[in-house]
Amino acid sequence: MADPTVLLVDDEAAARRGMLRTLDGESYVLKEASSGEEALSIIENENIDVALLDVNMPGMSGIELLGRLTKLDRAPLVVMVTAYGSESVAVQAWKSGAYDYITKPYDPEELRLTVRRALEKRKLETRVEQLEQVVSEKEGHGMLIGESQSMRKLYSLIERIAPTDVTVLIRGESGTGKELVSRAIHNLSQRQAKPFVSMNCAALLETLVEAELFGHEKGSFTGALSRRDGKFKQADGGTIFLDEIGDMSAQSQAKLLRVLEERSFVRVGGNEDIHVDVRVVSATNQDLQRHIADGTFREDLYFRLKVVELNLPPLRDRLGDIPLLVSHFLKRYNTLHRREIGGVGEKAMDALLAHYWPGNVRELRNVIESAVVLSDGPTIDLEHLPPEFRPEPVSISGSAPSREIPSMDDDRPFQEVKKEFVEAFERDFLTKKLEENDWNVSRTAELLGMHRQSLQQKLKELGIERSK
Ligand SMILES: Nc1ncnc2c1ncn2[C@@H]1O[C@H](COP(=O)(O)OP(=O)(O)OP(=O)(O)O)[C@@H](O)[C@H]1O
Ligand SMILES: [Mg+2]
Known part of the structure; x- marks a missing residue:
């Protein structure tokens, strides 16, 4: 395994130098970042095991960065470095997922120990993950948990399509297991001993799409220091997983379509035709039909990708x-x-x-x-x-509890009865939807296709509120 890597994040060069000196001679690689933004970009692109974050930095603060990191699937363990006397910040950080904290000025030995402990923990984490990986590779879709009707249906579909070479499009909200399913498909296919290569289409740089997909010859552009195989070549014999396909730019879509149609390509700067045998599985959490309708996703590419479509149920x-x-x-x-x-x-x-x-x-x-x-x-x-999981007592105030819905026999003027009828419906309906969404107004509005402001206005008019 590669040497563990520790990232020091502090806007003050002197502070970084101090830590570097203290940690010098330990058996890990040290890297530096001078802002939260820089740290995030390093962490997203490299394997960082432990990050030491200063709390107070201009731009993205240490706490903000911590918040961003907890959303990553493989984030480093975080040690917050806080000023003496701000232990409450440290506790806050710990509750938001930091592994540990130390206060400045720190005792050098304490800093060394803290980092060593974090790295130990990281090693254990990695081992558990590797074990799980080995187990799941043996078990095919055994790594997918769930016995509900919809999951069983999904398993039987996976078993049916995996051994074929059919192109699969996996759809589902974020976090529903699209990547896991794509691996299951690969593991249950005859290609399982060959590579599973995953590519995040949203992260592709426009100028490098072709090189990334098809590879390049040495010297074909600035920075092409040697000849490199693209993802399609790397996946030869196996499966390529095109993730977040709905976020691909128009230009990249055209290039992808070409390789899907021809199953052959040339490297950037080369002229040798390369043929590959690759099974394509793609995934998106976007509404592709809508993107097709508004012209941001190619319909011909969509049909290429969705020979079989798997829809993953939301939790x-x-x-x-x-x-x-x-x-x-x-x-x-x-x-x-x-x-x-x-x-x-x-x-x-x-x-x-x-x-x-x-x-x-x-x-x-x-x-x-x-x-x-x-x-x-x-x-x-x-x-x-x-x-958000701790319920607050809910009661509806205002003119509710929902007034009687007027009956068909009502003899008052039509407009008056209609107004009451509609209001009663609106009150019941919106209350129910809000309850279902934990009284999160933005989320409810989105679900109902309303603007948050108009929903809020409506709630005021109807006197709907959640009392504390
Ligand atoms: N059915 C499941 N059983 C066990 N673990 C699951 C299941 N579905 C998802 N997970 C776990 O949830 C996390 C998210 O899954 P995954 O990365 O596959 O989601 P995704 O659909 O690709 O999400 P995104 O659209 O955000 O990329 C992973 O840790 C994965 O192991
Ligand atoms: Mg994913």
Whole structure:
């Protein structure tokens, strides 16, 4: 394994130098970043094991950066470096997912120890992940958890299409398991011993698309220092996974379409025709039909990609799978964080079952991990869940409880009866939708295709509010 890497993030050069000196001679690679933005770009592109973050930086602060990092799938462990006397910030950081914190001015030995401990932990994490990877590679779709009707249907579809070479488009909201399903398809196919190459289409730089897809000859453009194979060549014999296909630019779409149609290409700057045998699986959380309608996604490419389409159900449509997923993640994070949490209390489970889960399984995974860290008892209880899971008493004030709906026999003027009827409907309907969405106005508005401001206005007019 490559040497572990530690990233020092501080806007002050002198502070970085101090840490460099303190950590010099330890057996890991040290890197520096002078702003939150720079750190984020390094972390997204390289494998950083531990990051030391200064809290106060102009631009993106350490806390903000921490927030961004917790959304990544493979974020480094974070040690916050806070000024003496701001321990409350440190505790806040710890609750937001930081691994540890130290206060400035720090004791050199403490800094060395903290980093060593973090790296130990990271090693363990990596080992668990590798083990899971090995297990899941053996088990095909066994790595997918869920016994609901919709998941069973998905498994049988996967088993049916995996052994064929058919092109598959996977659709589903963020965090529903699209990448996991694409790996399952590969693992259950005859191509499983060959490479599975994944490419994030949203992150492709316009100028490098061709080189990335097809490779390039030495010297074909500035920076092309040697000849390189593109993703399609790397995946020869195996599967290429084109992720976030809905975010691809028009130009990249045209280039991709060409290789899908011809199954052959030339390297940038070359003239030798390269033929490859690659199975294409792609994924998106975007509404491609809408993109096709407004002209931002090519319909011909869409038809190439969606020979078979798999739709992954959002977690809120398979709430019955939550207990299974919870025990799966509990097991995983108990090992990782050396805990022995036995289960989830009744109230906490009710709260998990009542949640809307916009981030789907990934969100559930993160909630369980943070709860495992925060719980010191034998179970996970309500107070270990993020604040939005702790219900506040709900009551509707204003002219509700919903006034009688006027009956057909009402003899008052039509306009008057109609107004009452419509208002009663609006009040009941909006209240129900808000309740379903934990009274999150923005989310409810989006779901209903309304502007947030107009929903808010409506709520005011109808006297709907959630009382604290
Ligand atoms: N059915 C499932 N069983 C177990 N783990 C799952 C399942 N679905 C998703 N996960 C886990 O949830 C996380 C997110 O899954 P994945 O990366 O496959 O989602 P995605 O659909 O590709 O999301 P995005 O659109 O945001 O890229 C991963 O850690 C994955 O292992
Ligand atoms: Mg994904």
